[in-house]
Amino acid sequence: MGPVSTEGSVALDGAWTRRWIEAVAAEVSRRKAELTALDRAIGDADHGENLDRGFQAVLGKLDALDDGATPAAVLRLVATTLISTVGGAAGPLYGTAFLKASMAAGDRDALDAAALVEVLTAARDGIVARGKAESGDKTMVDAWTPAVEAASAAGDDVRAALAAAAEAAAEGAIATEPLVAHKGRASYLGERAVGHRDPGAESTALILAAAAETP
Amino acid sequence: MGPVSTEGSVALDGAWTRRWIEAVAAEVSRRKAELTALDRAIGDADHGENLDRGFQAVLGKLDALDDGATPAAVLRLVATTLISTVGGAAGPLYGTAFLKASMAAGDRDALDAAALVEVLTAARDGIVARGKAESGDKTMVDAWTPAVEAASAAGDDVRAALAAAAEAAAEGAIATEPLVAHKGRASYLGERAVGHRDPGAESTALILAAAAETP
Amino acid sequence: MKKLINDPGKTVDEGLAGFAAAHPDLVRLIVDPPFAVVRADAPLNGKVGIVSGGGSGHEPLHAGFVGPGMLDAAVPGAMFTSPTPDPILEATRQVSAGAGVLHIVKNYTGDVLNFETAAELALAEGIEVQSVIVDDDVAVKDSLYTAGRRGVAGTLLVEKLAGAAAERGDSLDRVAEIARTVNSRVRSMGMALAPCTVPHAGEPSFQLAEDEVEIGIGIHGEPGRERIALEPADRIVDRLIEPILEDLPFQQGDRVVLLVNGMGGTPQSELYIVFRRAAEVLADRGIVLARSLVGSYVTSLEMQGVSLTLLQVDDDLLELYDAPVQTAALRWGR
Amino acid sequence: MKKLINDPGKTVDEGLAGFAAAHPDLVRLIVDPPFAVVRADAPLNGKVGIVSGGGSGHEPLHAGFVGPGMLDAAVPGAMFTSPTPDPILEATRQVSAGAGVLHIVKNYTGDVLNFETAAELALAEGIEVQSVIVDDDVAVKDSLYTAGRRGVAGTLLVEKLAGAAAERGDSLDRVAEIARTVNSRVRSMGMALAPCTVPHAGEPSFQLAEDEVEIGIGIHGEPGRERIALEPADRIVDRLIEPILEDLPFQQGDRVVLLVNGMGGTPQSELYIVFRRAAEVLADRGIVLARSLVGSYVTSLEMQGVSLTLLQVDDDLLELYDAPVQTAALRWGR
Ligand SMILES: Nc1ncnc2c1ncn2[C@@H]1O[C@H](COP(=O)(O)OP(=O)(O)O)[C@@H](O)[C@H]1O
Numbered sequence A, B: 001m002g003p004v005s006t007e008g009s010v011a012l013d014g015a016w017t018r019r020w021i022e023a024v025a026a027e028v029s030r031r032k033a034e035l036t037a038l039d040r041a042i043g044d045a046d047h048g049e050n051l052d053r054g055f056q057a058v059l060g061k062l063d064a065l066d067d068g069a070t071p072a073a074v075l076r077l078v079a080t081t082l083i084s085t086v087g088g089a090a091g092p093l094y095g096t097a098f099l100k101a102s103m104a105a106g107d108r109d110a111l112d113a114a115a116l117v118e119v120l121t122a123a124r125d126g127i128v129a130r131g132k133a134e135s136g137d138k139t140m141v142d143a144w145t146p147a148v149e150a151a152s153a154a155g156d157d158v159r160a161a162l163a164a165a166a167e168a169a170a171e172g173a174i175a176t177e178p179l180v181a182h183k184g185r186a187s188y189l190g191e192r193a194v195g196h197r198d199p200g201a202e203s204t205a206l207i208l209a210a211a212a213e214t215p
Numbered sequence C, D: 001m002k003k004l005i006n007d008p009g010k011t012v013d014e015g016l017a018g019f020a021a022a023h024p025d026l027v028r029l030i031v032d033p034p035f036a037v038v039r040a041d042a043p044l045n046g047k048v049g050i051v052s053g054g055g056s057g058h059e060p061l062h063a064g065f066v067g068p069g070m071l072d073a074a075v076p077g078a079m080f081t082s083p084t085p086d087p088i089l090e091a092t093r094q095v096s097a098g099a100g101v102l103h104i105v106k107n108y109t110g111d112v113l114n115f116e117t118a119a120e121l122a123l124a125e126g127i128e129v130q131s132v133i134v135d136d137d138v139a140v141k142d143s144l145y146t147a148g149r150r151g152v153a154g155t156l157l158v159e160k161l162a163g164a165a166a167e168r169g170d171s172l173d174r175v176a177e178i179a180r181t182v183n184s185r186v187r188s189m190g191m192a193l194a195p196c197t198v199p200h201a202g203e204p205s206f207q208l209a210e211d212e213v214e215i216g217i218g219i220h221g222e223p224g225r226e227r228i229a230l231e232p233a234d235r236i237v238d239r240l241i242e243p244i245l246e247d248l249p250f251q252q253g254d255r256v257v258l259l260v261n262g263m264g265g266t267p268q269s270e271l272y273i274v275f276r277r278a279a280e281v282l283a284d285r286g287i288v289l290a291r292s293l294v295g296s297y298v299t300s301l302e303m304q305g306v307s308l309t310l311l312q313v314d315d316d317l318l319e320l321y322d323a324p325v326q327t328a329a330l331r332w333g334r
């Protein structure tokens, strides 16, 4: 399969999903130290390391997938691999997100804008169900919820929806900075967490930015 | 008893012995860090602390002595106090030195030059008997032996004998610098002890310098 | 960073390999999925299995407590990172002997979620599992607005007493109840003089000035209540023990187990200086020192510091505390 | 200098007070003359008494080894400084039960001289005393031109095996002979990553650059063989174990006890990484690992580093090693 034009729309099929995940793995690897530094300030200095371990494991398994694998099949592989390799809080939370996303994708060959919104919503809801964080608790939910809302407001161009989700997630991550944390390790710091960005919100923004940029 | 003239000769009686030991205690206290620093370089960084603990204890006990105590009585008190408070290598070695010195002083009321040489010789021999160091082994013996020899060559003026002993001990301490150690902790260093002065030789020089300066 | 390691990425693997090689009489090491340390003679017919685990770097917790009278399995994650469900599930299988399995989980989001998943998977295989969450750290406010208290050195006492109950043949319900009772009566608080460095991170987890200490430190170097200027040990002990005593509260006439726990890089002589003052405070309050435990048991790599733990005991709990234990890090009785 | 202490001059006193308060079932503390830690139930009729001691700062050595099956008394000196004869004599009196007393002395000039004086004074009181000098450190050349080898972590094994022999009722001659045999078959070597600071000195005992380690370090921070650039743990283990193996020498088919000893500030996970490689080297040489002991037993305050000790054993020595021991720091058997 040749390179896909970065202009106009794109089919969010299994091959795209795979390219997206490869891009996430590359970005996580590149920005590992930065994510870990965010976690050092208000957590335990391992978020970058955790995600990198997980996505490198995913890379190692992608090859074994059928060429014709559906988006759901790719997402499911990501979910199970993250669950069994990441650990910590991010492992089960991202694992659940990808698992619920995979279930929402169903047997579709490709996702249109409506399906994308369903998939993103399912991911977010999975995280909330597992972690019980509310908006404003200074967690990855603060990146996911604005992303879901922006994607659903973006109309039915998938590329526009992805771009809107990525932008909203990035803004959501920045918006965690003034907050006091109510979940996760940062909650132990009380007022001392103020002024620091939540690492999980930042990695969520990274994941969605990679989606927006994946041709 | 009033102050004694620093000019001319002096009677090395019990009162003098007491003043000498008080001067040693003051000097050890003042130069504690320096002695410990020498020991840090080639030992275990406690020589100043050890001697200071011992001589402070001696100070506390001197008052209980009779005003008319003989030199031997003062030396004996120093010996037993050092033995029970200093510990380490220096405790038993200086303890033995003062004990043997006390025995050599006998029941004399004051030491003349000949008696002084006997006393110094006994002290040195006590150290050698306990520690089995030879000259050139980079220990306190390298200050004591030249001191004994210089005192016995000084004729029968006690002040001249004390001055000669002090000078020889100081030179002996300096002369330990180029040596490799064969006894004590410094012997573990092999060639690496070269260039450092032996702390015990330096404290010996201190003790004898205090004697030469005691009025 | 100066450490006795070969490769920052292999410290957990190699440390566990060494542990298993040193204690073949006590444990076997499961390497697939990586890792679980299982009691050598597990499963023990009809005995409730006890599994604990969590991020590595707190040694001897948990692997050092696997053996007769304490844990049946320990599941170590990556450095300071909760293990994934796979090895927890495998450990649960290996110690399941028909009487059910208890999971003892320190209260961190990651540990809770990963053990939760493993418990669901075990249940789906027909293994009855109960979970007890340990949250003894009074440094963190237990409110709706935090992830709740952390599990710290008190975990050791939950593991010891639950382990003794399982060893004497108590049912899963009873063992879980004992574990919850111990958790409800144990309180801890810690402090750090100097941070530790996670090998793969390569730099200290936090920074303290030459005259600063952190009061209320977590066992992953998470900040606690406050950062203050260094004080004499006795004053620091007072700062740790007051919030503990007030919390339960512990009262005159209570009998307690006092655990003075080193954070990994603290010399034993300092732990006993701390113990001396803590025992003095208890005596002043009329609280009875029933048992004492002093050592580096729940650590944070080479962090320098100490934590205090008090457990309120009655005759029943004391009997469980005194019951024989035979593990790499804790041994007494027969 | 950041330490959990109140007053640099009182660390030994307060640490011992805490130790005695934590372990009243095992020991009593003699404070006049200061200090000796004596087994709670001493003297034991007809049993050979075993006394050891030396400078403080090496905890749990020696006080942590007082109890049934090991020492009858420990005499701690000032920090890193041999005790004076007075408390050694007092300890000797308190454990003398008609069968004589063994002094176990690490080979440092100060320890040897002070124990020598105490033994003479005890003899003058009619107490039969024998002395065994421990000198297991292969880092230092044993020649006429040094103070001889230092006593380091092997001391623990001399104390354990002699203690077991005394506990089973062996005569003074026999217990002393066993102690000498153990000393003749045990060899150690250590290294440091980072120095310790003696409280009253206020500054580190030596300096190491960020990439330097000292091979052959003594337990008072005395320099050893060489200062080299930091290497992987496995290479460091090779540097320590080779001189040990060559020295006795240890040969194919020999059975050994391997002790991996932390210097005080070393996390347990690193000790097991070291253990892993040491066990591998032994296996390669066909040397049989009969028993393993891993922990911080003979320390140097908060120094970071490790030492390796090998003891060549036969059935008799192994029986003594396995015999029950009940002390604050070492417990097994019944
Ligand atoms: N209860 C929760 N709900 C949602 N997200 C959470 C929750 N707890 C933690 N997180 C997210 O997980 C991130 C930390 O992940 P990571 O550092 O990998 O795990 P750990 O905290 O176990 O070390 C936080 O930045 C936060 O975004």
Ligand SMILES: Nc1ncnc2c1ncn2[C@@H]1O[C@H](COP(=O)(O)OP(=O)(O)O)[C@@H](O)[C@H]1O
Pocket: B039, B043, B044, B046, B047, B050, B051, B087, B088, B089, B090, B091, B093, B127, B130, B131, B132, B133, B138, B139, B140, B141, B183, B184, B185, B198, B199, B200, B201, D081, D082, D109, D110
């Ligand atoms: N065998 C010996 N003979 C003579 N003097 C010795 C001997 N061993 C050590 N010394 C002296 O003792 C000094 C060290 O004393 P100190 O530091 O107080 O004791 P320690 O070595 O036990 O710490 C050395 O500098 C040396 O002069």
Ligand SMILES: [Mg+2]
Pocket: A039, A043, A044, A045, A046, A047, A088
């Ligand atoms: Mg983290």
Ligand SMILES: [Mg+2]
Pocket: B039, B043, B044, B045, B046, B047, B088
């Ligand atoms: Mg010294």
Ligand SMILES: [Mg+2]
Pocket: A044, A046, A088, A089, C080, C081, C082, C110
């Ligand atoms: Mg973590």
Ligand SMILES: [Mg+2]
Pocket: B044, B046, B088, B089, D080, D081, D082, D110
């Ligand atoms: Mg000394």
